[in-house]
Amino acid sequence: MAASSTTKIAWRLQEFEAHFSSISCLALGKSSGRLLATGGEDCRVNIWAVSKANCIMSLTGHKNPVECIHFNVSEEQVVAGSQSGSIRVWDLEAAKILRTLMGHKANITSLGFHPFGDFLASSSMDTNIKLWDVRRKGYVFRYKGHTQAVRSLAFSPDGKWLASASDDCTVKLWDLAQGKTITEFKSHTAPVNIIQFHPNEYLLASGSSDRTIKLWDLEKFTMIGSLEGDTTPVRCICFSPDGSCLYSGATDSLRVFGWEPDRCFDAVSVGWGKVSDVAICNQQLIGVSHQLSNVSSYVVDLKRVKKSGGAVIQGIIQDNQPLTEPKKDPKGAALRKNYERPTTTCRSQRLKHRSESDRRSPEGERRSPSEDEADEKLSSAEIHNAEDYKAIFQPKNAISRTPPKMSEPFPAPPEDGESSTASCFCETSGDDVPALQLSDISSSPNHRSGALSDEEALTQMKKGHETMCVMLSSRLKNLQTVRGVWTRDGIKIALDTAISMSDPSIVVDILNIINPQSLWKLDVCMTVLPQLDKLLQSKYESYIQTGCTSLKLVMKHFWTLISDTLKATPSVGVDITREERHQKCRVCCKQLKNLSNIVKNKATQVGRHGSTFKELQLLMAPLDDSP
Known part of the structure; x- marks a missing residue:
């Protein structure tokens, strides 16, 4: 008797073709976990509802490949940075370009919206970090200090700090009001890929290509934990909504960590490849990845994942492993300072930054109003699915931005069943795909249209199977030979x-x-x-x-x-x-x-x-x- 679908811990939700050419970046809306933005070498930004087959809208205007995308907290706006250094902000509810921001000299590497004020942070391959007022043109402050590209930006929950992670192996914490570094953390030994603030406590997490996650106390500016266990670079991290644990996404795996003391609660095998972003919704973790022009989405049922108690050692869950309490302050880590959310936006900071910007902005980084207007006229938001657009971005119940049909948990497919596949509104570009990366069946036009019979599908799946087995067996044999030489010589x-x-x-x-x-x-x-x-x-x-x-x-x-x-x-x-x-x-x-x-x-x-x-x-x- 087949096991019930409820026994699944992780499954692939969908795979679809999202752009004319290769995808360079994507991002999930963190509030709902149900919106997805993709950016490609075709210079477009496409907006999707996770698990739905059709593109909701396509945003155009960039003249170079889109390198970075980010939703704001309410998911009413999306910002995209290009390879040339330009930044465009779109209003998704109004379906129009909101602002074009010029100032970086190289491609954009990371973006982040302020949690309260109308501010946007951006970083570039030029190593600079800039703070923008989305309501105005021209940046309001520049933060300099990193020596290599900044890969991740995050605002603190109270909106007072900005954290940055860089290829120079450091994490910096910036005071937005003073425009200077508060502290710098240097314990990583490889590029730092991602950072995130704890939702409540003065705590910051950073994930690195050195395969570790570091936890930093933001009162004492010390490292309070180093979480290890991932066998590949850490690509995504996400605190649980209550802040009790930390989820870490690496190649094909999800780990659940606790700290003070450091331990791994659970390790889940997920076939998402090099996961690019994760979000949490309805006790489910959504992960998305991309390869060439395809996007894949995955679901992990967090109700079936261990988030406390035992520890995972060498991939085996140890439920009865004793946990020794660390030596710490008698007050306890639970009493670490919490963020205080302001009741108003930081307008005073904006005015101060603006006056300094007028004096500091280098010549040539500002453009005339006519140039900006002409550039924005070339930008457009083309709606492809009016029904989903109205349901998601213009719901009748303005209090809840997420319509009921999007707020329900994603169901697991039948046991041994396949996840759904779909096509974008556009046709495939027909690029050649290496045989080792995608199977022939996934690139077959008949397969996309669902025209293959069971017998034809089986024939396609078997095609090249013996050749592939011979290749992989030869590769394994060669690697074993090299390993023996390495050990000996x-x-x-x-x-x-x-x-x-x-x-x-x-x-x-x-x-x-x-x-x-x-x-x-x-x-x-x-x-x-x-x-x-x-x-x-x-x-x-x-x-x-x-x-x-x-x-x-x-x-x-x-x-x-x-x-x-x-x-x-x-x-x-x-x-x-x-x-x-x-x-x-x-x-x-x-x-x-x-x-x-x-x-x-x-x-x-x-x-x-x-x-x-x-x-x-x-x-x-x-x-x-x-x-």
């Missing part, structure tokens, strides 16, 4: 062995082990750099991503050594060690210059990885002045 010989196999996937697998653990040495650089040429120009997204990450780490950790060694005055006498190091640095410099040309070419192209290559181009700029 070390990383350098293991890399040489992997390269000799003439299989880029093996090299990528090894680099994905080396990169997070920072196992780089100068010898390893000499071996790997010639291989990055192929990875950066590969047609596979995962190869390009691994190649970019490796090149970034080499530049970050070894360029200063290479440059200083090549510029140093030759020593008197024979110094074999120095000569060997000099030779290695000379070879690495030559290889880096070759890669720099590839990066420059890629940075000029509009594509999924355009922003990454632009960042690499800035990082590799010193090569132009090298001997």
Whole structure:
């Protein structure tokens, strides 16, 4: 007898094609958990109701790929930042452009709406953070301090602070009124991807590519917890509504953490891949991810997830594990200070910031009213589904913005059943899809229209199955060989062995082990750099991503050594060690210059990885002045 659908903990809700071309970003509305915005290389922003098949509206106006999207608290507005640095704010209820904001010099990396006032924070690859008054044009304050791209912004629940997380491995806390840094947290050892304030207490959480989540006390400005357990970079974090636990989204998994003491309550396997955003609604956690032009949504039933009591050790739930109380202040962590929400918006701050902005704004960052008006006339909000638009954005009951049919929990599919699939209002672009990333059946036109019979569908599913099994078996065998060499002879010989196999996937697998653990040495650089040429120009997204990450780490950790060694005055006498190091640095410099040309070419192209290559181009700029 099949188990009831109520026994499901996690399931895929839907998969659909959302844009003409590749999707570059997406965001869920955090208040309802039922609205989704997607941004693509087609320069559009599309608005969806989660679990529904049709696009509600499409927002146009950006002239470059959309890199970042964010809903405001009420979900009445959505803001999108582009690869060129422009920002557009749309009023979803009125279905029109509200404001165009210009001021950043590079692509937008993160956005955030103030919880009370009409303020918007933005960050860019130019490392600057800017605070905008959405009712006016021109930014009202600029916060400078990060040395690399800022990946996440969050306002405190009381609206007084702004937190920022960066690729420079730091988290900064800013005082909005004073326009300066309050403190900086430096315990992460890799880029920080996401931050979120506790809904009530003076507590901040940050998730990083070092696979940890750090918890920071905002009264004492100290780290009170380091939560580990994710085997891949932490991509999303979300406090439970009551603040009793923290949900962490990584590749294909969700973990539930507690702190003081640090422990993992539960670990749930979810097939969402590289999850991009999560939200909570009706005791369900909604997660969304994207690949090429497709979006997938997933549901985790939080009623069936452990949120207290036991701990998970090595993937096994231990219900009877004793929890020892940490040594802490007699007052107890439960008495940590809570936020006080203001009753009015911070207009006085706006006036102060505005006067300073008039003096500080660099020349050329402001445009004439006529330029802005002309630009906004080119922006539009095209409604594709009038029924859903009226139900969601213009409900008769103005007190409740979410109509009843959207507020019900998402039902689990039948046991062993499939989640629904749908198409966007637009046709597929017909891009080639690597066989290892999507099955033939998912790209079949007949499959999208539902015309396949059971026998035809089975034939499609079996197509290429034996070939794939042979490929994966060969890959596993090669990896086992490399692992044996690594254990016996070390990383350098293991890399040489992997390269000799003439299989880029093996090299990528090894680099994905080396990169997070920072196992780089100068010898390893000499071996790997010639291989990055192929990875950066590969047609596979995962190869390009691994190649970019490796090149970034080499530049970050070894360029200063290479440059200083090549510029140093030759020593008197024979110094074999120095000569060997000099030779290695000379070879690495030559290889880096070759890669720099590839990066420059890629940075000029509009594509999924355009922003990454632009960042690499800035990082590799010193090569132009090298001997």
